[in-house]
Amino acid sequence: GAVVSQHPSWVICKSGTSVKIECRSLDFQATTMFWYRQFPKQSLMLMATSNEGSKATYEQGVEKDKFLINHASLTLSTLTVTSAHPEDSSFYICSASYVVEQFFGPGTRLTVL
Amino acid sequence: QKEVEQNSGPLSVPEGAIASLNCTYSDRGSQSFFWYRQYSGKSPELIMFIYSNGDKEDGRFTAQLNKASQYVSLLIRDSQPSDSATYLCAVRRGQNFVFGPGTRLSVLP
Numbered sequence: 519g520a521v522v523s524q525h526p527s528w529v530i531c532k533s534g535t536s537v538k539i540e541c542r543s544l545d546f547q548a549t550t551m552f553w554y555r556q557f558p559k560q561s562l563m564l565m566a567t568s569n570e571g572s573k574a575t576y577e578q579g580v581e582k583d584k585f586l587i588n589h590a591s592l593t594l595s596t597l598t599v600t601s602a603h604p605e606d607s608s609f610y611i612c613s614a615s616y617v618v619e620q621f622f623g624p625g626t627r628l629t630v631l
Numbered sequence: 632q633k634e635v636e637q638n639s640g641p642l643s644v645p646e647g648a649i650a651s652l653n654c655t656y657s658d659r660g661s662q663s664f665f666w667y668r669q670y671s672g673k674s675p676e677l678i679m680f681i682y683s684n685g686d687k688e689d690g691r692f693t694a695q696l697n698k699a700s701q702y703v704s705l706l707i708r709d710s711q712p713s714d715s716a717t718y719l720c721a722v723r724r725g726q727n728f729v730f731g732p733g734t735r736l737s738v739l740p
Contacts, residue, residue, distance in 0.1 A: 550726050561732040562675070562719070611674045618663055618680060620721070620728050625674040 520546045520616045524623035531602055532631055538598045539626045541612030547592035548614035553585075556609045556625075568595050602630045634658060635722050635731035643737045650707040652734050654720030657701065664696055664703045665721040668714075669733065675719055678705070710738045 521544040531537050541551060553565045553574075566587050568574040574587035586598040595614075599606055611625040636655050644650045652666075663682040667675035681687045681694040681703065693706040703722075707714055715738045720731040 552728070562730050564728075564730075567727065609672075615726065618682070618723070619665070619677060620723075621677065622667075622674040 520544075520614070520619070520621045522548075522612065522614050522621050522623040524612055524626050526626060527624060528627040528629075530629045530631065533603055534601055536598055536600045537602055537628060538596055539610055539612070539628075541595045541597070541614070541623050543593045543614040543616070543621075546614070546616050548595075548616060549592065550615040551589060551595040552613045552615070552620065553587060553595075553597050554611045554613065556611060562611070565597075599628065602628070604630045606630050633731075634729045635720055637718075637720050637731035637734045639732055640735040641737050642734055643739055644710050646710060646712060646738055646740050648710050648738075650710045650714065650736055650738070652705040652707075652718050652720075652736065654703045654705075654731055655701055656703070656720075656722045656729075658722070658724055658729075659698075659701065661722040661724050663723045664694070665723065665728070666692075666694060666703075666705045667719040667721060667730075669717045669719060671716075678718075707736075710736075712738050712740050714738050 523542045525540045551568045554562045565580045566574045566576045568589040576582045589595040613622040665680040666678040669675040681696045687694045691708045695704045717733040719733045
């Protein structure tokens, strides 16, 4: 199957700092990538849909100035959490669309102190 | 009405039994349907997808789709304790995927 990687797998940062998470499709080109957030024991929440070369489409309630998404190439999308606060602590998961299917990266666990 | 609905569970079945997971969706324009498995603390992994009415089998897993009833199910035969996880149903409409809340399955040894 298609492989999606994420880096870092976990990060701890201080409140007020920015954190960048990378998502890469390793063996295919992904025209569309998705960013999700998941709190403990809750379901996936779609944050934004990212198409290569264009601005991301954010879901209602997700602050685009706080969660900056860049989809610079067909294999790389980045999510930057700006001025992170403890309430941003969560499991962030990216996925990439390949033909019909969607494949997930392993996720990044963010802890903001 | 939520777009994709699943019984949150937990659904408990004994080892070796058939586990039946159900999902309903509201948008008749949905094109394809996916089942993902998510272990605690991990990201979802694709089990299988289906887009035509009827059954699709892959090993111990069978997906069933009934577009008229807007219903998709996943059967897991010979359930194993390692199948204990949350199962997510997802529906694709255009480039968008809509996920259900997931059903937690517990397979008891």
